[in-house]
Amino acid sequence: MQQVPVTHTLALTNIRRARMLPVRGQVHVRQHQKVGAADVIASGNPGNEHLLLDVRRVLNIRTAEQLEDALQCKAGDRVKKDDILAESGGMFRRVVRSPVNGQVIAIIAGQIFIEAQSQSIEVFAGVAGTVIDVIPERGAILETDGALVQGVWGNGKANQGMLLSPAQSPEEAVGRQTLDMSMRGAVVLAGWCEDPETFKIGAELPLRGLILGSMTADLIPAAQSVDYPVIVLDGFGAFPMNNQAYKTLVSNEKRDVCLNASPWDAFTGDRPEVVIPLPADGEPAAEVSEIKTGKIVRVVNMPFLGKIGVVVETPVAPVTLPNGLRALAAIVRLENSELVSIPLANLDVLE
Amino acid sequence: MTTSIVEAESILAIDLGSVHTRALLFDVVEGQYRFIGSGSAASTTNAPFRDIGEGFHQAVLDLQEKLGRTLVENGVLILPSREDNAGIDKLVVTYTAGPELRIVTAGLLADVSLQSVQRLATTVCGQIAESISLGDHRRPEAQIDAILRAEPNLIILGGGTEQGASRSVFKLAELLMMVCRVLPQERRPHILYAGNQALARRIQDVLSKWTIVHVAPNLRPGIDSEDLSPAQETLASLVTGFRNSQIGGMQSLTSQCSAAPLPVSHAMGRMVKFLSQSYDPTKGVLGIDIGSKGVIVAVGKAGKLSLKVSPYGMGSSANRLAETSLIDEVNRWMAVFTPPETIRDYLWQKTLYPGSIPYTAEALAIEQAMARVILRLGMSQTWSSYPDLGESFEPILASGSILSQAPTAGQALLMLLDGLQPVGVSTVILDKYNLLPALGIAAEVNSLLPVQTLESSAFLNLGTVICPISPARYGAPILRIRLEYEKGNETRMEIQQGSLTSLPLKNGQSARLHLEPLRRTLIDPAGQRGINSFKITGGLCGAVIDARGRPIPLPGDAARRRDILKKWKQTLGN
Numbered sequence: 001m002q003q004v005p006v007t008h009t010l011a012l013t014n015i016r017r018a019r020m021l022p023v024r025g026q027v028h029v030r031q032h033q034k035v036g037a038a039d040v041i042a043s044g045n046p047g048n049e050h051l052l053l054d055v056r057r058v059l060n061i062r063t064a065e066q067l068e069d070a071l072q073c074k075a076g077d078r079v080k081k082d083d084i085l086a087e088s089g090g091m092f093r094r095v096v097r098s099p100v101n102g103q104v105i106a107i108i109a110g111q112i113f114i115e116a117q118s119q120s121i122e123v124f125a126g127v128a129g130t131v132i133d134v135i136p137e138r139g140a141i142l143e144t145d146g147a148l149v150q151g152v153w154g155n156g157k158a159n160q161g162m163l164l165s166p167a168q169s170p171e172e173a174v175g176r177q178t179l180d181m182s183m184r185g186a187v188v189l190a191g192w193c194e195d196p197e198t199f200k201i202g203a204e205l206p207l208r209g210l211i212l213g214s215m216t217a218d219l220i221p222a223a224q225s226v227d228y229p230v231i232v233l234d235g236f237g238a239f240p241m242n243n244q245a246y247k248t249l250v251s252n253e254k255r256d257v258c259l260n261a262s263p264w265d266a267f268t269g270d271r272p273e274v275v276i277p278l279p280a281d282g283e284p285a286a287e288v289s290e291i292k293t294g295k296i297v298r299v300v301n302m303p304f305l306g307k308i309g310v311v312v313e314t315p316v317a318p319v320t321l322p323n324g325l326r327a328l329a330a331i332v333r334l335e336n337s338e339l340v341s342i343p344l345a346n347l348d349v350l351e
Numbered sequence: 352m353t354t355s356i357v358e359a360e361s362i363l364a365i366d367l368g369s370v371h372t373r374a375l376l377f378d379v380v381e382g383q384y385r386f387i388g389s390g391s392a393a394s395t396t397n398a399p400f401r402d403i404g405e406g407f408h409q410a411v412l413d414l415q416e417k418l419g420r421t422l423v424e425n426g427v428l429i430l431p432s433r434e435d436n437a438g439i440d441k442l443v444v445t446y447t448a449g450p451e452l453r454i455v456t457a458g459l460l461a462d463v464s465l466q467s468v469q470r471l472a473t474t475v476c477g478q479i480a481e482s483i484s485l486g487d488h489r490r491p492e493a494q495i496d497a498i499l500r501a502e503p504n505l506i507i508l509g510g511g512t513e514q515g516a517s518r519s520v521f522k523l524a525e526l527l528m529m530v531c532r533v534l535p536q537e538r539r540p541h542i543l544y545a546g547n548q549a550l551a552r553r554i555q556d557v558l559s560k561w562t563i564v565h566v567a568p569n570l571r572p573g574i575d576s577e578d579l580s581p582a583q584e585t586l587a588s589l590v591t592g593f594r595n596s597q598i599g600g601m602q603s604l605t606s607q608c609s610a611a612p613l614p615v616s617h618a619m620g621r622m623v624k625f626l627s628q629s630y631d632p633t634k635g636v637l638g639i640d641i642g643s644k645g646v647i648v649a650v651g652k653a654g655k656l657s658l659k660v661s662p663y664g665m666g667s668s669a670n671r672l673a674e675t676s677l678i679d680e681v682n683r684w685m686a687v688f689t690p691p692e693t694i695r696d697y698l699w700q701k702t703l704y705p706g707s708i709p710y711t712a713e714a715l716a717i718e719q720a721m722a723r724v725i726l727r728l729g730m731s732q733t734w735s736s737y738p739d740l741g742e743s744f745e746p747i748l749a750s751g752s753i754l755s756q757a758p759t760a761g762q763a764l765l766m767l768l769d770g771l772q773p774v775g776v777s778t779v780i781l782d783k784y785n786l787l788p789a790l791g792i793a794a795e796v797n798s799l800l801p802v803q804t805l806e807s808s809a810f811l812n813l814g815t816v817i818c819p820i821s822p823a824r825y826g827a828p829i830l831r832i833r834l835e836y837e838k839g840n841e842t843r844m845e846i847q848q849g850s851l852t853s854l855p856l857k858n859g860q861s862a863r864l865h866l867e868p869l870r871r872t873l874i875d876p877a878g879q880r881g882i883n884s885f886k887i888t889g890g891l892c893g894a895v896i897d898a899r900g901r902p903i904p905l906p907g908d909a910a911r912r913r914d915i916l917k918k919w920k921q922t923l924g925n
Contacts, residue, residue, distance in 0.1 A: 002392055002409045005399050024535060047533055048499050050492045105533050113529055152703045216692060217673060217699040236699040264703065266667070267450040269398025287399035301700065301707040302714050323715040324758025327708055346707045 001314065003288040006349045007298065008150045008273075009244045011251070013282040015148055015275055016132070017260075019123045020139035023047060029140050031133065035125040037160030037258035037275075042123045042139045049116040051100060056110030058096050059088040067110055077104045085112055124158040126260030127275040147252055147276040148285070149233065149245050153215075154261030154272030157229040161208030163249065163257040163276070165189040170213055170246035173238070176201055183207060187257050189249050191240045196222040203227065209259040211249065211274055213241025214306060229261035231272045234298065234306040242298050242308045243335060244350055252276045289349045291330055297347040299332075304342065308350065309334040315344065360440035361387075361432060362800060363422070364789035365407060365604070366615065367446035368394055370643045370666055370706045371752075372406035374414040375789045376422075376439065377800055384800040386809035389784045390414025393706060396448040402599030403448065430607060443792040444604060444612035447642055449594045452477030455503040455540070457523050459510035461486050464546065467570040468509040470736050471545065471579050474658045475590050475614050476645050477505075483526070485519055491526055498530045503540040504593060506530075507586075508554075511547030513572045520546050524554045531561035543589060545570045545582040565589050580656070587617045610795040615640070618791030620649040620658040622801065623748070625794070627651025630745055634775070634877045637744035638787055639729065639767075641722055641751030643705045644668050646729035650740050657737040661729045665721060665753055666705025672721060673698045680727075683905055684720035684769065686916035687713055708756075715758075719766055722753045726770025742901070743775035743877035748810070750782035760891035761923030764813045768851075768897050774818045775875030779890070781811040814890030817864075818897040821872035825849040829898055830874075831867040836860070849904075851919045852896040856889035863887075864894070892923055 025044020029035060061067050070086045073079060079098040087095040100116040107113070129144030164186040166178050174190030176197045187209035188202070194215070199222040202210055209229045217236040233245050240246075249257075257276045264271040269287075291297065295311045313331035319341060320326050327343040334340060359379040366373040372394045376387040390413030395406035408426065415422045421437035422429060429438025454472045456479055458465030465484040472479055480501035483494050498506070506527055510520040524544075531539045539562040544554050551566045558564045567582035591612050595602045605612055613621075623638040630636050632653035640647040643666025650657045663671050672681060678691050678698070685694075697717050701707065709715040734740060749767050757763040760781070767779055786809055790801035821829040830846035834854055842855055856862055866874055866883040874883055887894050899919075906912045 003400075003405065004393065005397075022538075048496055050495050050499075050529075050533065052490070052492045052495075052529075106529065108525065108529070113532070115533055153699075217695045218692060220699070235703060236696040237693075266397040267401075269401075300704040301710055302697070303711050305700070321708075321710050323709055323712045325708060325710075325715065325756055343708050343710060346704075346710060348704070 001290045001292060003290055004349060006287065006289045006351050008148045008285055009242075009248055009350045010148045010282075010285055011248050012146065012278060012280055013148050014143070014145050014284045015127060015129070015282075016141060016143050016284070017127055018139065018141050019125060020135065021121065021123050023121070024137045025120070027134055027136065027139060029131045029134065031131055033131045034129070035131060035142065036128045037125050037158055037260065039125045040122045041125050041142075043120045045115075045117060046121045047115050047118075049118045050105075051102075051114045051116060053085065053096055053112040053114065054110065055086045055096055055112055059086060059094055061088070061110060071107065073104050073107075073112065075104055075106050078102070079104060079114065124260075125258075126158040126262070127258045128160060128256065128277045144275060144277045145280055145282040146278040147248055147274075149248055149274040151231040151233040151272040151274070152235055152264055153232040154263055155224045155226070155230040156261060156263060157227060158258075158260045158262075159187075159208045159229050160256055160258040161185055161187040163187050163189060163253050163255055165250050165253050167191055170241035170243055174198055174210070174212070179205060179207075181205065187211065187259060189253075192238050193219060194238045199223055199226045199230070209257070209261075211259070213246070214239045229259040231259055231261045231274060235300065237305060239306045242306055242350070244296060244308055249274065285351070289351060291344055291347055291349060296350045297330075297332060298350050299342055299346055300348050301346040304334065304340060307334050309340075312339065360797065362441045362443060362793050362797060363411070363428075363439040364793055365410070365442065365444045366785060366788060367396070367403055367407075367444060367448040368642065369396065369448045370394060372403065372410040373785060374407075374410040375784060375786065376414060376418065377789075377793065377804060383807070384797075384803040385807050386784065386786060386804050388414060388418050390417055394448055396598055400599075403604060404600040407600070407604065428607070441609040441796050442607050443610050443789070443796060444608050445615045445618045445788045445792050446594060446612055447476050447615045447644060449598055452505065452590065452593065453480045453501060453503045454478065455481045455483070455498050455501050455506045457483045457506060457508045457510075457527065458546075459485050459516060459519055459523070463574065464510040464571055467577050467579065468507045468545070470577075470659075471509075471570060471582050471586060472507055473660055473736065474579070474583055474616055474620070475586060476616065476660050478662055483523070494526060495530055495533075498527075499533065502538075505543060505589065506540050507543045507545065509546045509570045511550065511569075512574055513548060513569055515547055515574075517547055517550050520550055521553065524557060528558055528561055531558065541565065541589060543567060543582070543586060545585070583617060583658075587613055590614055610792060613788075613792050615642075615788045616647045616649070616658060616660050618788035619647055620656050621791035621794065622787045623649040623651040624654060624656040625651075625801070626805075627656075628654045634743045634745045635740055637747045637771070639726065639747070639749050639771070640785070640787075641665055641725055641753055646725050648729045648733040650733065650737070650744070652740070657733065657740055659729070659733040659736055661732045663725045663728045665701070665718065665725065665751070667702060669698045669701040669705070669721065672724060677724060680724045681717070681720045683912065684723045684916065685716050686913050686920060687716050688909070688913065689713060689717065718753055719757070719762065722751070722766050723770040726767065727772070730771055741877050742773060743875060744773055744777050745775075746778040746780050747771065747773060748780045748782050748787060750785045750787065754781060755783040755785075759924055760811070760813055762920070764816075764892045764895065765919060765923050767813075768816060768818075768895070769903065772901050772903060773816065774820055774901055775877055776815065776817050776885075778815050779813040781813050783811050784809065786810065812888070812890035814892040815887045815894045816897055817866070817874065817895070818901070819868065819872050819874050820876060820901060821848050821870060821898070823848040823870040823872065827870060829869050829872040830896070831869065832896070833865040835863040835865065837862065846896050846898050848898055849900065850896075850898050851922045852898070853892065853922050853924070854894040854896065856887070856893040858889050858891050858893070860889045861886060862889075895923065
């Protein structure tokens with residue numbers, strides 16, 4: 001049987017995560033330092049704002065010698081706003097000043113190319129843990145032990161806070177009626193969400209994070225617009241959170257949880273996740289597994305979307321599905337004891 | 352020519368897809384090359400594997416098990432084959448797998464050289480993240496920042512005919528140099544220059560200090576002439592280079608290959624171009640492949656290839672259909688009532704799990720509706736890039752899991768008719784095993800193999816479709832037909848405007864079809880006028896007359912629309 005990637009839903013494990021800048025910058029942590037999820041690990045200038053100043057044209061320069069005389073800066077120089085970059089000689093002196101703080105990248109054919117200092121990009125820890133390695137100018141490797149629940153969609157934000165579960169079961173939705181002042185500064189756990197107002201109210205409280213089993217896809221823009229992390233664990237629609245994740249999370253209610261809602265990148269393996277640091281030693285979890293008897297699996301397509309079950313039989317030959325397609329399918333015992341035949345392609349191993 | 356003249360050799364073609372890895376074996380049977388069988392496994396390009404090796408190995412093992420022929424020993428592919436017939440003689444690879452390729456296009460005039468650059472860029476699976484040209488009204492620094500934000504892997508620069516503009520092209524090159532100067536070395540995009548060749552050396556000298564520069568022949572040697580082919584080859588080898596460095600195990604697989612791996616689109620295009628040399632030059636040979644990341648449209652006309660990859664796919668890019676207007680379009684093709692919210696959720700869920708398959712009738716209906724919209728988008732984008740292609744094709748070769756795994760051949764044919772909406776007379780062929788790209792790459796190492804495999808029964812004939820164009824109103828008779836069977840008996844029918852009719856012709860059965868157009872009906876606008884009697888052979892769906900009009904007018908009323916969609920489905924045997 002071919003190995004497949006797993007989605008981690010673990011009560012205790014050892015977690016190592018790299019947090020790197022996409023550009024060179026400054027690392028703000030040192031080895032063995034303890035960090036929180038919202039701590040900045042590294043920051044740098046994204047270098048996405050530039051200016052071209054045409055000295056030749058502005059100063060009416062005609063020869064290379066004139067240009068050489070006029071230039072008051074060279075490539076690599078850091079400049080401040082209003083610094084003189086070039087000036088003409090003569091009785092009526094004219095100058096070219098830097099309109100921004102930044103760095104001269106190059107001077108090409110009489111044009112000064114400046115990289116403006118722009119708002120720096122920051123890489124957050126995303127988990128509370130210990131810095132075990134520092135990568136100079138780039139970031140660090142963090143380690144922690146605790147519970148780990150991986151999701152399928154995130155809004156790109158990170159934070160940490162106390163976990164609260166107003167929902168009494170994974171079937172309960174979160175909406176404008178569910179959120180109140182008692183949840184201010186907390187990370188809220190709920191079965192699903194289909195009310196766009198929820199995110200706005202969450203921002204007004206404010207919440208430190210929102211963990212959902214599912215969310216209707218029309219809410220994506222609203223979820224992306226808020227500053228706190230939103231993580232969807234099971235998928236898009238309005239269906240309950242898978243019980244394994246719900247149990248793992250709710251058993252840690254009132255603990256500090258770290259949310260790293262980075263979007264799922266299948267190629268690199270980055271995915272949204274909830275980490276709950278615990279004072280115990282965990283073992284690193286396997287990243288791959290097999291779909292075989294006894295494995296806990298989650299269904300990723302309708303009609304059993306988001307339900308979990310245990311594999312009781314693996315296929316030997318393709319079967320005909322209710323819609324007439326033929327596919328290799330496993331027999332899965334769902335939590336309500338129902339036995340269903342599900343295509344292997346629609347199963348995600350949880351462990 | 353039989354293979355006794357040349358040395359018979361078995362060829363294993365590997366297709367590294369973003370969802371599946373397929374292994375296809377070709378060998379000589381009774382003196383002719385034949386497609387022997389296929390194996391498949393889930394691709395392992397993505398995390399946590401990040402190495403194609405496991406998917407490749409499993410696909411070959413699957414093939415070995417199905418054929419009962421030893422291909423692997425101690426976990427290693429037997430290459431070349433042994434005397435006991437174990438193993439294979441040659442290995443070739445095509446691919447769509449890998450992270451999204453981000454391309455910036457640059458040219459002088461937006462509707463001339465930039466358009467040619469865009470056409471070149473869209474021959475591979477990727478995204479055009481930014482475009483610049485002389486007509487760009489942004490300041491140079493804004494253009495630089497836009498390119499930086501696009502985070503390209505590749506910049507394609509064109510412009511200037513031979514002995515034409517050089518100063519303006521060089522200005523663009525200087526702009527690109529500034530982009531490279533501000534980026535750290537590991538993030539600098541490669542640059543492919545395909546403009547005025549008089550400038551090639553100078554541009555290479557300037558830019559190669561900062562990044563890797565590739566030079567291809569000018570895309571537009573003259574203002575009225577365009578030749579993408581030589582640059583396509585350079586682009587293909589460049590993309591293969593990217594994949595070798597991005598995808599674990601690719602380089603090692605490449606080192607065993609008898610030909611450099613090719614993007615699936617280029618390998619498929621090669622076969623379509625080849626086929627077009629032996630078909631009616633007034634019509635095009637159409638190859639279409641619906642994949643997880645995008646749809647490939649290749650049209651060959653008298654040996655000239657028009658190739659386009661549109662970024663609308665059935666899997667990882669399914670969320671691109673989640674815009675309101677496209678969801679409405681998907682919904683228009685649903686024969687069962689499904690709220691638009693359900694469709695939107697389904698599209699996003701499919702993006703998360705591109706390898707998942709529909710289990711219920713509703714899920715299958717959504718995916719088949721998606722396929723229709725994707726085919727339509729693929730064709731409309733192709734027509735927009737190549738306006739002279741026409742809408743009449745012979746034959747139409749289609750592939751993609753949504754088609755090849757359809758529960759019935761009729762469903763596959765209806766998806767193609769609804770999505771492509773061809774006009775005239777076409778033979779619709781299903782490339783169930785996705786052989787076309789494999790043959791395209793295999794042609795490089797064995798020219799006989801594709802020819803003989805095409806002549807075999809490896810491709811499934813879905814049927815001949817006749818799609819007349821008529822100005823008549825809905826329900827008016829537009830065609831009288833007489834189907835004369837080989838045994839001498841015959842069937843007569845009258846075709847009404849707006850109808851879809853399945854002709855009583857079995858798979859493999861031949862008959863002569865006589866058509867009498869009524870009310871200024873055109874049978875085949877691109878075909879020869881006056882030839883309204885020809886021989887047809889039934890395919891899996893027999894033969895079909897699609898007189899629904901172009902574009903197919905779907906009723907605005909949802910209930911009526913669903914009824915008519917159900918009726919059409921029943922016509923082609925559910």
